[in-house]
Amino acid sequence: MAASRSLDIFPVAAGLARMAHAKDGDTFDHGCRMKPVCGMLAVRLGIDAEDVEKVGVCAMLHDIGKSTLPDSILFKPGRLEAGEYRQVMEHTSSGHDLLRGLGHPWFDDAANAALSHHERFDGSGYPRGTAGLAIPLSARIIAVADVYDALRAERPYKRALSHEQAVTLILRGDDRTSPSHFDPDVLAAFEHGAPVIRQLYDGEAGAA
Numbered sequence: 001m002a003a004s005r006s007l008d009i010f011p012v013a014a015g016l017a018r019m020a021h022a023k024d025g026d027t028f029d030h031g032c033r034m035k036p037v038c039g040m041l042a043v044r045l046g047i048d049a050e051d052v053e054k055v056g057v058c059a060m061l062h063d064i065g066k067s068t069l070p071d072s073i074l075f076k077p078g079r080l081e082a083g084e085y086r087q088v089m090e091h092t093s094s095g096h097d098l099l100r101g102l103g104h105p106w107f108d109d110a111a112n113a114a115l116s117h118h119e120r121f122d123g124s125g126y127p128r129g130t131a132g133l134a135i136p137l138s139a140r141i142i143a144v145a146d147v148y149d150a151l152r153a154e155r156p157y158k159r160a161l162s163h164e165q166a167v168t169l170i171l172r173g174d175d176r177t178s179p180s181h182f183d184p185d186v187l188a189a190f191e192h193g194a195p196v197i198r199q200l201y202d203g204e205a206g207a208a
Contacts, residue, residue: 009106013057020067020098024074027063030149034059036200037145038138044189047137057106058113058138059145065095065114077156092118092127113138117146120181133183140183144170144190147177152201163198167191 021028038059042052066074069091073084080088095114099107116130116139123131135143147170154160161169171191173179179187190197 009053009057009104012104013060013106013110017060017064020064023071024066027066030153031060031063033149033201034062034142034145037148037197038141040193040196040200041141041145041186041189044193045137045141045185054106054109055138055141058110059142061095061099061107061110062114062117062139062142062146063091063095064098065091065093067098068094079157089118089126092116109136109138112136113142115139117142119143121183122178122180124181135183137183140186144182144186148190148197149201163194163201167194167197 017028017031021031035056039052039056042055047055066088069088073080073087076084092115096111099111099114101108113136115127116135119125119128119130119135119139120143121132121135121140123129148166151161151166151169152163167190169177170182171179171187182190
């Protein structure tokens with residue numbers, strides 16, 4: 001693909017994300033924080049520069065399907081009930097449907113990342129239970145950064161973890177997450193790049 005094909009994609013992607021999340025600025029900010037972290041992980045994985053940019057677009061748009069959720073779920077201050085959580089899980093398929101066929105191949109990649117970013121390397125994720133390298137690389141990168149961002153964020157029902165606490169939990173696991181959920185290569189890039197991630201998150205990314 002010619003490099004010129006990427007020239008205008010970031011402002012288009014950002015505008016699309018902002019419009020989709022007009023009622024929910026937190027989700028838009030989440031995507032903005034994810035972009036530099038995912039880009040750094042992609043660089044450490046050794047993929048080419050254009051694909052690094054593509055991962056950034058995927059990160060910005062991975063949660064676009066949440067724009068289809070009802071306000072009663074999107075803005076619920078407490079933990080979700082089982083039925084509500086099942087509705088939230090549908091944001092992966094909704095995001096895929098919103099992004100596919102928009103006329104640029106990067107949006108097709110973003111559609112696949114939106115669909116697959118909650119898949120787990122061990123096959124225990126959703127919506128399809130896809131495992132291993134069958135999960136798109138962009139989604140495997142987003143999966144690690146997504147958990148990190150969720151752990152660092154404060155919610156009405158949970159406190160925000162420090163950088164050190166979040167990294168330790170991802171690398172060691174607890175009753176909700178396990179290292180087996182993540183691509184080992186992405187997890188290694190995350191571990192080795194943790195000091196940079198802290199700078200990105202607490203600096204320019206955290207200010208997004």
